[in-house]
Amino acid sequence: MTLSGKDLQKKNAGYKAGEYIKDGMTLGLGTGSTAYYAILKAGELVKEGYKLEAVATSNETARIARENGIEVLDLNDVEHIDLAIDGVDEIDGAFNAIKGGGGALFREKIVATLADEVIWIMDEGKPVDAIGEFPLPVEILVYGHKHTLKELADLGLNPVLRERDGKTFVTDNGNYIADLNLSAPLDIENVAKKLAGVVGILETGLFLNLCNRTVIGTEDGAKVIENPNKKN
Numbered sequence: 001m002t003l004s005g006k007d008l009q010k011k012n013a014g015y016k017a018g019e020y021i022k023d024g025m026t027l028g029l030g031t032g033s034t035a036y037y038a039i040l041k042a043g044e045l046v047k048e049g050y051k052l053e054a055v056a057t058s059n060e061t062a063r064i065a066r067e068n069g070i071e072v073l074d075l076n077d078v079e080h081i082d083l084a085i086d087g088v089d090e091i092d093g094a095f096n097a098i099k100g101g102g103g104a105l106f107r108e109k110i111v112a113t114l115a116d117e118v119i120w121i122m123d124e125g126k127p128v129d130a131i132g133e134f135p136l137p138v139e140i141l142v143y144g145h146k147h148t149l150k151e152l153a154d155l156g157l158n159p160v161l162r163e164r165d166g167k168t169f170v171t172d173n174g175n176y177i178a179d180l181n182l183s184a185p186l187d188i189e190n191v192a193k194k195l196a197g198v199v200g201i202l203e204t205g206l207f208l209n210l211c212n213r214t215v216i217g218t219e220d221g222a223k224v225i226e227n228p229n230k231k232n
């Protein structure tokens with residue numbers, strides 16, 4: 001199939017990130033339509049003879065990775081992660097990102113914080129001057145979720161319980177997602193502080209300065225931007 005537009009940008013970003021994969025690595029594989037191409041590239045490397053193993057940030061990613069010949073392990077069965085490659089929903093110039101559009105934010109954050117190196121891959125629509133336009137996903141406990149949603153609403157965070165196919169969306173961890181309808185520029189510190197005070201929240205889709213570099217796919221190739229301030 002001939003790709004064009006965003007699909008081609010995603011593919012070019014995923015394949016470019018694949019150039020950072022080295023033989024013998026343990027990978028953290030992200031979730032979503034851009035991460036998909038990095039998984040395909042990793043699968044091609046396995047077919048070329050690379051010895052790779054991976055942890056997956058979602059059941060869907062685990063399935064795609066296995067289908068492409070990649071050995072997928074439980075996170076508890078790996079000692080460390082060399083390189084995590086994942087997508088983003090929005091990212092600003094200071095490498096502050098919103099993630100979780102695909103509902104995998106909790107595992108994605110665990111993998112990103114454990115990995116020695118993190119690459120965010122994206123199409124040209126993802127970099128923004130200021131994050132906040134994309135609804136900020138937060139993973140919430142099912143138990144008492146109506147009270148959690150009310151608390152979020154009382155804080156002025158405009159939560160909407162995520163649905164898929166007319167049913168409440170359930171994460172791979174068995175939790176719900178509240179999408180917070182905010183606006184750009186997001187007052188990141190203020191929102192993070194409010195969220196930290198809500199007991200029913202398990203994790204947020206705010207990924208602040210968590211990547212070593214971004215790879216932005218274009219229709220001709222990909223642009224790599226190094227993060228000079230990543231804290232390891």
Ligand code: 5RP
Pocket residue numbers: 030031032033034035086087088089098099100101102103104105108
């Ligand atoms: C999943 C994510 C994805 O990385 C994010 O939604 C980007 O997805 P896509 O590459 O399909 O645009 O955070 O939870």
